[in-house]
Amino acid sequence: xxxxxxxxxxxxxxxxxxxxxxxxxxxxxxxxxxxxxxxxxxxxxxxxxxxxxxxxxxxxxxxxxxxxxxxxxxxxxxxxxxxxxxxxxxxxxxxxxxxxxxxxxxxxxxxxxxxxxxxxxxxxxxxxxxxxxxxxxxxxxxxxxxxxxxxxxxxxxxxxxxxxxxxxxxxxxxxxxxxxxxxxxxxxxxxxxxxxxxxxxxxxxxxxxxxxxxxxxxxxxxxxxxxxxxxxxxxxxxxxxxxxxxxxxxxxxxxxxxxxxxxxxxxxxxxxxxxxxxxxxxxxxxxxxxxxxxxxxxxxxxxxxxxxxxxxxxxxxxxxxxxxxxxxxxxxxxxxxxxxxxxxxxxxxxxxxxxxxxxxxxxxxxxxxxxxxxxxxxxxxxxxxxxxxxxxxxxxxxxxxxxxxxxxxxxxxxxxxxxxxxxxxxxxxxxxxxxxxxxxxxxxxxxxxxxxxxxxxxxxxxxxxxxxxxxxxxxxxxxxxx
Amino acid sequence: xxxxxxxxxxxxxxxxxxxxxxxxxxxxxxxxxxxxxxxxxxxxxxxxxxxxxxxxxxxxxxxxxxxxxxxxxxxxxxxxxxxxxxxxxxxxxxxxxxxxxxxxxxxxxxxxxxxxxxxxxxxxxxxxxxxxxxxxxxxxxxxxxxxxxxxxxxxxxxxxxxxxxxxxxxxxxxxxxxxxxxxxxxxxxxxxxxxxxxxxxxxxxxxxxxxxxxxxxxxxxxxxxxxxxxxxxxxxxxxxxxxxxxxx
Numbered sequence: 001x002x003x004x005x006x007x008x009x010x011x012x013x014x015x016x017x018x019x020x021x022x023x024x025x026x027x028x029x030x031x032x033x034x035x036x037x038x039x040x041x042x043x044x045x046x047x048x049x050x051x052x053x054x055x056x057x058x059x060x061x062x063x064x065x066x067x068x069x070x071x072x073x074x075x076x077x078x079x080x081x082x083x084x085x086x087x088x089x090x091x092x093x094x095x096x097x098x099x100x101x102x103x104x105x106x107x108x109x110x111x112x113x114x115x116x117x118x119x120x121x122x123x124x125x126x127x128x129x130x131x132x133x134x135x136x137x138x139x140x141x142x143x144x145x146x147x148x149x150x151x152x153x154x155x156x157x158x159x160x161x162x163x164x165x166x167x168x169x170x171x172x173x174x175x176x177x178x179x180x181x182x183x184x185x186x187x188x189x190x191x192x193x194x195x196x197x198x199x200x201x202x203x204x205x206x207x208x209x210x211x212x213x214x215x216x217x218x219x220x221x222x223x224x225x226x227x228x229x230x231x232x233x234x235x236x237x238x239x240x241x242x243x244x245x246x247x248x249x250x251x252x253x254x255x256x257x258x259x260x261x262x263x264x265x266x267x268x269x270x271x272x273x274x275x276x277x278x279x280x281x282x283x284x285x286x287x288x289x290x291x292x293x294x295x296x297x298x299x300x301x302x303x304x305x306x307x308x309x310x311x312x313x314x315x316x317x318x319x320x321x322x323x324x325x326x327x328x329x330x331x332x333x334x335x336x337x338x339x340x341x342x343x344x345x346x347x348x349x350x351x352x353x354x355x356x357x358x359x360x361x362x363x364x365x366x367x368x369x370x371x372x373x374x375x376x377x378x379x380x381x382x383x384x385x386x387x388x389x390x391x392x393x394x395x396x397x398x399x400x401x402x403x404x405x406x407x408x409x410x411x412x413x414x415x416x417x418x419x420x421x422x423x424x425x426x427x428x429x430x431x432x433x434x435x436x437x438x439x440x441x442x443x444x445x446x447x448x449x450x451x452x453x454x455x456x457x458x459x460x461x462x463x464x465x466x467x468x469x470x471x472x473x474x475x476x477x478x479x480x481x482x
Numbered sequence: 483x484x485x486x487x488x489x490x491x492x493x494x495x496x497x498x499x500x501x502x503x504x505x506x507x508x509x510x511x512x513x514x515x516x517x518x519x520x521x522x523x524x525x526x527x528x529x530x531x532x533x534x535x536x537x538x539x540x541x542x543x544x545x546x547x548x549x550x551x552x553x554x555x556x557x558x559x560x561x562x563x564x565x566x567x568x569x570x571x572x573x574x575x576x577x578x579x580x581x582x583x584x585x586x587x588x589x590x591x592x593x594x595x596x597x598x599x600x601x602x603x604x605x606x607x608x609x610x611x612x613x614x615x616x617x618x619x620x621x622x623x624x625x626x627x628x629x630x631x632x633x634x635x636x637x638x639x640x641x642x643x644x645x646x647x648x649x650x651x652x653x654x655x656x657x658x659x660x661x662x663x664x665x666x667x668x669x670x671x672x673x674x675x676x677x678x679x680x681x682x683x684x685x686x687x688x689x690x691x692x693x694x695x696x697x698x699x700x701x702x703x704x705x706x707x708x709x710x711x712x713x714x715x716x717x718x719x720x721x722x723x724x725x726x727x728x729x730x
Binding site (some may be wrong): 111425428429430433434435436437438439440441442444448449451452453454455456 | 530531532533534553554555557559562564566569570572573574575579580583587588591623640644659663
């Protein structure tokens with residue numbers, strides 16, 4: 001069957017299922033950004049002074065920066081003065097004590113998203129720190145985690161209750177001078193998640209954060225910091241959706257991971273921000289800085305991302321392999337459909353001896369989607385016997401989709417070893433016809449082929465989310481793949 | 483079972499089939515022979531519903547239905563099977579999953595309950611032995627890295643599992659060693675039943691030594707120019723195609 005057949009088109013053009021708007025009263029700042037706004041954000045959140053100083057320093061740096069142009073994505077200039085930098089549901093200003101205090105409208109929203117907090121709490125054993133616009137709505141399982149000594153709370157709460165811990169690690173992996181969007185985030189970030197796993201503790205459950213942009217014209221700038229002390233392990237999953245709006249919304253988050261000796265952090269993302277309509281109108285600009293630091297020996301950081309949403313995705317979850325024998329992993333599926341653009345990949349910076357990294361990237365482009373893998377593997381002079389294996393596969397659906405690969409490799413140590421493999425293939429009419437000639441309908445065939453292509457990555461997700469990811473791919477490709 | 487009348491089809495504006503007439507009855511094994519480019523594979527793929535082949539004239543009745551009006555999957559669901567000359571690779575999709583998905587699609591279309599993993603495994607094991615393959619083969623991605631012989635065995639395995647009413651084998655015998663050829667022939671022979679028909683497309687005679695056809699057709703330039711019993715194949719081997727085309 002031709003990829004332009006009606007059923008294929010229909011599949012591609014299915015509606016975004018998370019596009020509802022929640023009607024709650026919000027405490028919203030007027031649009032615009034200046035030092036005064038930053039001071040107000042900080043005082044609204046009753047932050048310690050060091051935080052305000054950091055925000056202001058970041059802001060003063062940011063105003064000297066220009067929007068970077070190197071990514072393989074196109075969008076009109078963003079007017080940063082038209083963005084609202086703080087928006088909080090009003091009754092939550094002081095933060096809910098428990099689920100009963102949460103605005104029922106918000107809880108309904110989560111239910112529509114399929115993450116009823118009560119259910120989560122009682123049934124699933126997944127702790128959820130739900131971020132609704134700029135304020136963390138409810139944090140479940142806090143007590144159980146506390147028994148194990150694990151701190152898992154909103155970033156604002158962490159700033160109030162554990163300021164020294166935050167101060168010790170905050171900005172050590174992603175300094176505000178890192179890039180344009182990291183600087184912006186550092187100046188205006190509103191909330192996020194904080195997780196601290198003490199020495200020797202295996203976090204007793206999967207941690208999970210659902211972010212949701214609700215208010216119109218609101219930028220979401222969340223900040224996540226995860227610290228795994230010596231010999232500890234933690235697995236963290238974030239999922240993202242946003243309502244449908246005609247205008248583009250900016251999402252510029254920063255995630256920092258710190259793994260000390262023998263610690264392991266597994267960070268999985270299922271990103272399904274609103275991608276814009278089929279003509280490319282609206283959708284989230286997802287410009288995110290994610291980086292992990294393997295600070296200690298034998299530390300391990302693993303990124304797994306399933307990227308199906310956003311009008312534009314621009315992110316490179318990276319690992320700095322500082323500790324000897326540390327390990328970095330990056331497993332990615334990025335799907336672009338309609339007019340979506342993704343420029344994503346990773347950086348593996350090998351500093352220590354015997355450091356190892358693996359990069360597995362699967363890019364899928366359908367419709368007029370544009371998918372770019374951009375990666376850097378760097379072996380510093382001290383990275384003796386460092387090893388990297390990279391594999392980038394691209395799958396094209398239809399004749400108008402595009403795939404690009406830009407791998408950079410810098411090796412400054414003779415004993416280091418870097419391998420790179422890449423492939424580009426197409427779900428061809430041949431494959432589809434073969435499946436259909438066996439009685440398998442077109443949509444089922446596409447779904448089967450796509451899932452086969454992504455299988456290696458899905459395997460890396462926590463079990464319960466692997467199924468979700470598979471379904472998400474089906475929804476995102478509806479009408480698309482054939 | 484299958485009645486083809488004046489079937490004409492073209493690919494990208496080039497006329498390939500120029501008027502095929504062919505009737506296949508239940509229980510029969512037909513062989514279509516012909517030189518390269520005569521339209522053998524196009525005939526097989528036109529029947530299976532390949533969409534870049536344009537049917538310009540003629541009709542095909544299959545078990546009382548207008549075959550040409552059906553989508554490829556509906557044709558398979560109606561009981562048609564094509565063993566591909568060049569089976570495609572589907573990375574990451576195991577042969578087992580593919581076969582299970584295919585069989586359950588057919589069962590669903592017929593209103594039968596779908597098989598779960600265990601039932602399916604029981605169903606398939608004997609058939610894997612029948613085509614002399616290791617069961618580990620089922621875990622490999624479909625056709626990926628398969629040798630020529632393995633691909634053809636895989637096609638026969640699929641045919642055995644899907645249990646079609648009418649099977650078309652498109653040059654399934656080409657490029658096979660003698661052992662693989664036997665497997666193919668035995669597979670076809672084991673499918674011979676009074677209510678099933680088989681159409682074998684080939685340009686070799688080797689297969690016919692191990693699998694005796696009821697009727698042999700010679701395809702030349704998009705038309706069947708001669709039909710006969712198995713002795714026709716023998717004659718063809720001795721005298722070549724020129725003997726026929728000069729007469730035609």
